[in-house]
Amino acid sequence: MCKSFIKTIIFSIFMVIIGSSELYAQAPIKFEVSFKEPQAHYVEVQMEIKDVSKDYIDVKMPVWAPGSYLVREFSKNVEGFRAKTVSGGELGVQKMTKNTWRITTGKEKTVLVNYRVYAFEVSVRTSFVDASHAFLSPTGIFMYPDGQVKRPAEVTIKPFKTWSRVSTGLTPVDQKQFTYTATDFDVLFDSPIEVGNQDVFNFTAAGVNHEVAMYGGGNYDKERLSADMAKIVESATAVFGENPNEHYVFIVHNYQSGGGGLEHLNSTVLGASRFAYGTENGYKSFLSLVAHEYFHLWNIKRLRPVTLGPFDYDKENYTTDLWIGEGFTAYYDNLLVRRAGFYTEDAYLQLLASDIAAVENRPGNLVQPLSESSFDAWIKYYRQDENSVNSIVSYYNKGALMAMMMDLKILKATNGEKGLDDVMKAAYNEFYKKRAKGFTDQEFKSIAEKVAGISLDDVYEMVNSASSPDYNKYLQLVGAELSDLNKGYEIPDLGIKTTISDGKLTVQNVYRGSGAWEGGLNVKDELIGINGYRIDIAGKELERTIQASKIEDVVKILVARDGVLKELDIKLGTNKSGKYLIKFIDNPLPEQSKLKDKWLH
Structure with a gap:
């Protein structure tokens, strides 16, 4: 028997062994x-x-x-x-x-x-x-x-x-x-x-069969939901140009008061209020939740930061890019509902204004950078306490605003030919389909700049610093303008948020830089009196006294702290909360109108 034949036999046996081992x-x-x-x-x-x-x-x-x-x-x-x-x-x-x-x-x-x-x-x-x-x-x-x-x-x-x-x-x-x-x-x-015995109905959209499993009852209309959820699916699929699933499942839990969602590879779990489907705001909010979790089908589940898969199930998996994974998705949820025809232009602008209010009325916006918010989600965002309002910012809200500004800047730079949709599609094709890997911070920035044809350093500077963006710098590109309806009003403010606990009016939050912060009011203090008068449990006497005072007036607050009575002198500051409104200007330039139409489709 020749040596070459023996080698062939040995190799064949080896391959069978290897094949058997793999099996x-x-x-x-x-x-x-x-x-x-x-x-x-x-x-x-x-x-x-x-x-x-x-x-x-x-x-x-x-x-x-x-x-x-x-x-x-x-x-x-x-x-x-x-x-x-x-x-x-x-x-x-x-x-x-x-x-x-x-x-x-x-x-x-x-x-x-x-x-x-x-x-x-x-x-x-x-x-x-x-x-x-x-x-x-x-x-x-x-x-x-x-x-x-x-x-x-x-x-x-x-x-x-x-x-x-x-x-x-x-x-x-x-x-x-x-x-x-x-x-x-x-x-x-x-x-x-x-x-269980969930109520199941189906619809087809983007060539994919979708199953909706409803638990908990409610006043939903299956035919209406099938039609409207299909529109959301089509709007999301249009961003990426393809839908990677053959079958998708919505598991919806309807409770007396429910909310939230969690994305999965070809399914999602949604929390809803069982009788909110019958109200316009409740119904559209549910569609926005559907849009948010469905958009994750691409963004996070396939297009993802490099550290988010393969997963280590034993410990935290850190990334500085949740502002992209969650924030961009939070931007697209309402935008997709607008594109599907459920929000008017004005209604959509007010949703953006709500995001701005959520960011700007939070002192933590000037303390924690967005990239740090992403990284520290494990110990801060998901473990919020009474001081979180002063120390952290949401990568959902502020991330959505970064997405908006990036979108508008790219639209301007390309004369409306390209926008954030094109960035997301290019990144999906490059990292998920072509390279089968997650992206690093720099890789996502590079592909976004390649699509835009310009630098995005200004956006990334806002991501990596704790600051308030100049929103109008970007909104004016599409003929929109942000205003603060509280601007110019000098309203005295104590600087706390109260709650009723065990039949007592207590301090729930103390806002950074306020009179209460400087004067030593504590969370959990029971509010008993102001300027020698008893405070009612609803806090109306406290509110009336503050409103009748002037900025820099000193008020005497009597509190019970761990059973000990204390009287504190608190200097009133200015209410810094903004009331934001975004509107399109009356006489936009032709270029602004063109970009607005491209933006909102």
Whole structure:
């Protein structure tokens, strides 16, 4: 037998071994999810791990949910973690860290894991189970073998006996009821699951089938929502020129008072107020929420900062670019609703004015740069306290305003030929489709400047400094003007926000630089008297006294602080809150009118 033939045989055997090894490593992790006691808010999970090759295996649960930048410690809800062999023999388990369990496997090749999860937190990012339904936020339900996030997974849902539906973006398995697959755990963790008797309807838009799963009832009109949500989908798809999904799921939780949303790869979870659909503002606000989370389908889920994927589920994943990921999306949510025909030009301008008010009436705007706000979301934005108004700025509101200014500047520079839409599309094509990677700060700036044909240093200077932008410098490019209706009025102000707590009028916030700040009023102080007179619980006497005073007058405030009475001398300052209005000017130049039409379509 010749040497070359022997080499060929050896190579073939080697390739078979390698191929078998790869196939061996790809055996899916299987989960079975059931609900023995939904009324007590528990989820039962069984996990099957095949192809175990070591004497032990570490099983982990994520500590956070992508899209919500806070370590939530999901493992705190886990109970009764046990491991056994296929034949039922118990295996040793040791808790190694807050979210890691080590299973001693011996020579067992297949390990079965059982645990329960307590799920009773209402939000779009946490799991909730009761007798009526189950919402499974995957990072708080499913565990993964350490180092094996890229293994495929299979999930079988066993609904409670009175439930009949499952809604999820996961791929269904043929001939297996309520069984779904995920190519890896990144996909599984990005696919929320609704189980119960939700009201489901469908519509097609941008060539994609969309499922809407409504829980909690409400006065929504399915036909109207189908038509109007389709318009939002078409408006968003038009920005990028393509829709990357074949199937998309909206999971909508309707509560007495609900809100918020969380984006996923081919689905989203929305919180809504069940009877707000019947009001014009409530309905349009819901459409804006739909637009926001749907726009994330591209921006964040595919076009993303480099550190946001692949994810480290054990700890924070930092980026300075949430002002792009969330702020730009917050800009587009109302803009898409306007483009779809639901907001008038004036109504849209007032939404922009509301963003300006949210930024400018917050002292933290002059303390925290926008890029720092993004980076510190994990410890500041998602953990706000009584002083947050003085120390941080929202990367949603201010990021949206950066997007607006960048959009208008590019429109001006290109004579209306290009705008922020073109930047987003170019970045999506470059980083997601061509290079399959996230972008760095400089890479996004470079591609934006390439599209614009000009420098965007002025925008990035505003991002990296704590300052108030010159909004009119950009708004005037499209014939719009911002004004402060409070400008010129000298209104005396104490500098606090109050609340009623346990039947007492107390200080909720003290604003930086105000008389209360300088004079030593504290959050949680109970307000008892002013200038020798008792303050009523509604605070009307306090309000009337301040209004009747002059700026720089000194008022005597009697407070109870931790049971101790104190009288403080507070010098009144000027109310610095702005009341903002944006309007188009009466006689715009032809160029301004042209750019305005390009901007608002």
